[in-house]
Amino acid sequence: xxxxxxxxxxxxxxxSLEVGVGIIKDVVKxxxxxxxxxxxIGVESKVLYIGKAKNLKKRVxxxxxxxxxxxxxxxxxxxxxxxxxxTTSTEVEALLLESNLIKKLQPRYNVLLKDDKSFPYVLLTxxxxxxxxxxxxxxxxxxxxxxxxxxxxxxxxxIITMQRLFQIRNCSDxxxxxxxxxxxxYHIKRCTAPCVKKISIxxxxxxxxxxxxxxxxxxxxxxxxxxxxMHKASEVMDFERAAQYRDSxxxxxxxxxxxRINVAGVDNADVFALAQLSGKTVIQSFFFxxxxxxxxxxxxxxxxxxxxxxxxxxxxxxxFYVEHEPPKTILCNVLPEDVKILTMSMYQQYKIRTSIxxxxxxxxxxxxxxxxxxxxxxxERLNSSELNHQKQFKLLQEFLxxxxxxxxxxxxxxxxxxxxxxxxxxxxxxxxxxxxxxRKFSIxxxxxxxxxxxxxxxxxxxxxxxxxxxxxSLPDLFLIDGGQAQVNxxxxxxxxxxxxxxxxxxxxxxxxxxxxxxxxxxxLPTQKLPKNSPLLYFLQVMRDEAHRFAIGxxxxxxxxxxxxxxxxxxxxxxxKRKKMLLQxxxxxxxxxxxxxxxxxxxxxxxxxxxxxxxxxxxQR
Numbered sequence: 153x154x155x156x157x158x159x160x161x162x163x164x165x166x167x168s169l170e171v172g173v174g175i176i177k178d179v180v181k182x183x184x185x186x187x188x189x190x191x192x193i194g195v196e197s198k199v200l201y202i203g204k205a206k207n208l209k210k211r212v213x214x215x216x217x218x219x220x221x222x223x224x225x226x227x228x229x230x231x232x233x234x235x236x237x238x239t240t241s242t243e244v245e246a247l248l249l250e251s252n253l254i255k256k257l258q259p260r261y262n263v264l265l266k267d268d269k270s271f272p273y274v275l276l277t278x279x280x281x282x283x284x285x286x287x288x289x290x291x292x293x294x295x296x297x298x299x300x301x302x303x304x305x306x307x308x309x310x311i312i313t314m315q316r317l318f319q320i321r322n323c324s325d326x327x328x329x330x331x332x333x334x335x336x337x338y339h340i341k342r343c344t345a346p347c348v349k350k351i352s353i354x355x356x357x358x359x360x361x362x363x364x365x366x367x368x369x370x371x372x373x374x375x376x377x378x379x380x381x382m383h384k385a386s387e388v389m390d391f392e393r394a395a396q397y398r399d400s401x402x403x404x405x406x407x408x409x410x411x412r413i414n415v416a417g418v419d420n421a422d423v424f425a426l427a428q429l430s431g432k433t434v435i436q437s438f439f440f441x442x443x444x445x446x447x448x449x450x451x452x453x454x455x456x457x458x459x460x461x462x463x464x465x466x467x468x469x470x471x472f473y474v475e476h477e478p479p480k481t482i483l484c485n486v487l488p489e490d491v492k493i494l495t496m497s498m499y500q501q502y503k504i505r506t507s508i509x510x511x512x513x514x515x516x517x518x519x520x521x522x523x524x525x526x527x528x529x530x531x532e533r534l535n536s537s538e539l540n541h542q543k544q545f546k547l548l549q550e551f552l553x554x555x556x557x558x559x560x561x562x563x564x565x566x567x568x569x570x571x572x573x574x575x576x577x578x579x580x581x582x583x584x585x586x587x588x589x590x591r592k593f594s595i596x597x598x599x600x601x602x603x604x605x606x607x608x609x610x611x612x613x614x615x616x617x618x619x620x621x622x623x624x625s626l627p628d629l630f631l632i633d634g635g636q637a638q639v640n641x642x643x644x645x646x647x648x649x650x651x652x653x654x655x656x657x658x659x660x661x662x663x664x665x666x667x668x669x670x671x672x673x674x675x676l677p678t679q680k681l682p683k684n685s686p687l688l689y690f691l692q693v694m695r696d697e698a699h700r701f702a703i704g705x706x707x708x709x710x711x712x713x714x715x716x717x718x719x720x721x722x723x724x725x726x727x728k729r730k731k732m733l734l735q736x737x738x739x740x741x742x743x744x745x746x747x748x749x750x751x752x753x754x755x756x757x758x759x760x761x762x763x764x765x766x767x768x769x770x771q772r
Contacts, residue, residue: 187241272286327735418440462488541580
């Protein structure tokens with residue numbers, strides 16, 4: 153692989169289209185007729201676009217024909233200052249490199265998969281008594297993985313089902329190794345208590361094999377074995393055990409009725425349907441594994457202007473499967489470009505031969521059609537929600553007497569008597585809540601002007617937010633959860649940074665009743681809205697979202713502070729020993745429950761240190 157960079161001196165903040173075309177023509181003179189990728193670079197070395205090519209010279213020269221470019225690509229060329237080239241051995245290698253770089257750099261002119269998710273798996277660990285657990289991220293831990301599932305809820309439901317059906321443990325290895333009596337999971341019949349040898353390794357292994365059979369779609373086989381065990385238990389008059397098998401069979405029947413899809417030829421498959429409405433593109437996905445539905449997910453695409461659906465589909469698939477192992481079959485309502493290259497890249501990365509199909513008829517077509525209908529309905533709901541937001545923004549503009557509001561930042565804070573104090577901002581646009589612009593601010597309680605009061609907190613948060621005004625684009629309105637004092641503090645901070653923005657405070661009535669809110673302004677009288685006003689409800693929703701985010705941030709911070717205070721205050725426990733304890737026991741609360749002998753199992757914990765830890769938690 154070779155790298156070649158052609159650089160031009162900076163030309164203002166945005167170069168003209170003609171200059172951009174000139175840069176391309178100069179670079180093309182040095183390009184080889186080889187496969188590779190090209191990166192279009194703008195001002196401040198910002199990557200504008202990443203593309204792959206079978207023949208770099210032919211592909212890059214096409215951008216010099218300005219009259220044939222879409223408006224999106226014309227804007228990209230007009231911002232161009234540098235082109236970077238990386239040659240590859242094959243077009244497949246170029247596609248893999250392109251997909252990884254797009255995912256990493258998120259260039260503004262590429263078709264992008266927004267908010268790509270890391271899908272969870274069910275993991276059966278490698279252990280004499282395997283544990284069942286949810287796993288997300290690299291498959292570094294030894295064991296057998298099942299999935300992917302569309303969301304965490306689907307995984308958690310599956311794990312609970314496994315516990316109810318096969319009574320597999322879900323506790324951590326450190327917890328398992330330090331038990332001397334069965335835990336609650338045993339008493340509610342979710343575990344067979346292998347930690348205290350209530351079940352033999354061979355019996356537990358049978359349960360694990362049954363669980364694996366279930367997770368790989370062999371539920372009929374599992375059900376048959378359960379029936380055989382039920383009859384044997386009945387024959388020897390072990391009616392309690394027979395009743396347990398009967399209940400498991402009943403549960404299994406219910407699960408089969410809910411999960412079984414009975415679609416011919418669809419055993420392990422991903423289904424994708426692309427739909428568009430009002431300039432938005434989404435892709436509805438269905439995940440099927442071993443004949444069972446592992447969940448659904450919707451994906452939004454960005455920067456699709458001027459691109460075909462075939463281009464959008466390959467952009468989605470190539471970025472999606474950078475980190476997600478493909479199944480043997482992928483069904484799409486739009487056949488992507490370069491199918492052969494795409495499947496070859498999947499084989500090169502995962503050693504799986506994948507078929508990408510666009511079914512025209514039959515049950516597969518019906519499945520894709522159903523996914524497309526879901527995608528259309530999602531877009532219609534999204535469009536309706538945005539129209540409602542636009543209407544509410546217009547009402548807000550009229551209420552405040554402001555000509556144009558496109559973006560609002562809402563501020564709130566949360567603390568417990570001055571401790572674990574946090575301020576937050578949330579952002580809402582005419583399209584809805586923009587969570588990429590949410591921010592958290594940990595308040596420094598040591599400041600002499602803090603004192604735990606909301607006004608000092610708000611002053612610090614706004615000052616810190618405005619210190620980033622050149623990095624984070626400013627909104628059109630600041631909405632503050634608070635009264636006149638908070639509004640005045642914000643107005644003073646805006647004046648300090650020479651920023652002119654309207655500020656509105658929203659505070660509940662004397663009895664903290666929603667619907668009796670008062671609105672505060674700098675140097676203006678307060679106002680109220682009618683209790684049945686749709687605008688009032690809209691403002692309450694914004695305020696409540698900020699409050700939810702603030703409370704969640706505070707609770708998370710308080711929990712971290714609790715863990716820190718518990719372990720860091722023990723004499724003789726430094727960072728290394730703390731790490732070893734947490735790795736062994738999993739949490740500070742588990743350390744507090746451990747006996748002296750249990751603590752001594754941990755590397756670096758002597759008898760005297762174990763005593764210090766034990767008595768720290770038990771003699772206070």
